[in-house]
Amino acid sequence: MYKGLLYFLLIFTSGMSSLDAAAIYKWVDANGKVHYSDTPSASNATETIDEQHLNSRASTYSQTQEKLLSTGNPSTYRKQQKIVMYTTSSCGYCAKARAYFAEKSIIYKEKNIETSKKYHSEFKALGGKGVPVILWGKNKMNGFSIAAFEKRYKESS
Template structure:
């Protein structure tokens, strides 16, 4: 019983307080420099105008369509070219290729044993081993899905 009375008292207090706030007036006045001011408190010794505030615009039955995975991820894909230097016999190259295809990640692949351009670029990059993957200006030797995702999906 005591809890209910205390709760009702607090609820009544909040209701009165909110009603007071909702009915607060807005005052407008112009200072000696011609600058307009607005306040919820009426300034003393100033000529003021009461501002009528219209009801806030609200919208009903708004339909929001999700962006979908294509809009964000596609823009990132366009900004980050993926190039993979590979070899036919390389198991990690096959894993990387399958991953890129499964995620619709566009990539350019050069087989360093079949492509002269691929071999030349691979050597200019210091080669080492395959796969050698470039994500924009970032380089990754070998392939790990987590490391690739960190490079590819990293925020700018």
């Protein structure tokens, strides 16, 4: 019995360390757009970002992004609200939402619940059961589809 418990703890703690080892990558595409991802770019020079540094900041919105929000850049929605998206690394719908946000120049803050205990706790407090959970203003969207997001987001702007 003791030996079985020891094996369980060994396997459990080794699995937990893989969550802490997740990396964040940053690269700039040919159009000058900055991308952040959990996988490095195959075609562009990629920089590894220290997640602890990211978590120590109050917000992941840069001054440039905040300026875009306040000036109403034509490449973004008329009145863009700050968006928060709770994700996991392997979620296909999360990847679809990321790609859509990038295509539409929608600024958002991603909170990966696999790599952060704080984000996981926030996700659970929201009643989250599946990802993505997308929040903006007083709106909450579970899952992602382009049509549903566009309808709800434009109605709330």
